[in-house]
Amino acid sequence: MLGNRLAELLSGSEFHDVRTVLYPGSFDPLTNGHLDVIERAARLFDRVIVAVAQNAEKNPLFTPEERCALVVGATRRLRNVQVRAFDGLLVNYVRGCGAQAVIRGLRAVSDFEFEFQMALMNRKLDERVETIFMMPKDTYTFLSSRLVKEIARHGGEVRPFVPTNVGRALAAKFGSASSKSQTT
Ligand code: ADP
16 A cells, blocks of 8 residues: 555656646637637646537527537647537536636636636535636737627628637628638
């Protein structure tokens, strides 16, 4: 028993547990701000599960399947990122996935109050679930899915704000000429 423990300590295997975090959200659609947070999390953790909420908004532009497919397309090069649709109580889903923590993005002080409330409520529901806040690159702090949809709806240029596949999907929804001209 003691021998096994000693061998474990010497090999460092006790540090080899897979660290999994869940990044939940509506992702309607994924923006470069979301992607920036995913990339940062993927560098810190062994496995990042992007959990696309099915019931997040009453009237989403994209179906849960479309939103998942867009995240899959944009994160393909990140080997330790998985994408799943989820429904129901977040804390239950976190434990079910074998994740230790939830990632949320903080753009500005305005995000803080709601996120703080949600993090503490989740902790009340299950104190083992930690919430980790990550800040995107400063150029993405003004970005939101809602604004991107508004711009695309009115035919504006969304290319600087979203991954290429999302730009194409927005163009298909709204028939925006600027987004249609993307080639990759
Ligand atoms: P939700 O409906 O859960 O807020 P969102 O898709 O809008 O879903 O956001 C998911 C998470 O990503 C939230 O923590 C949100 O604060 C964060 N987020 C949204 N936009 C950005 C951005 N531009 N930069 C960093 N984090 C962001």
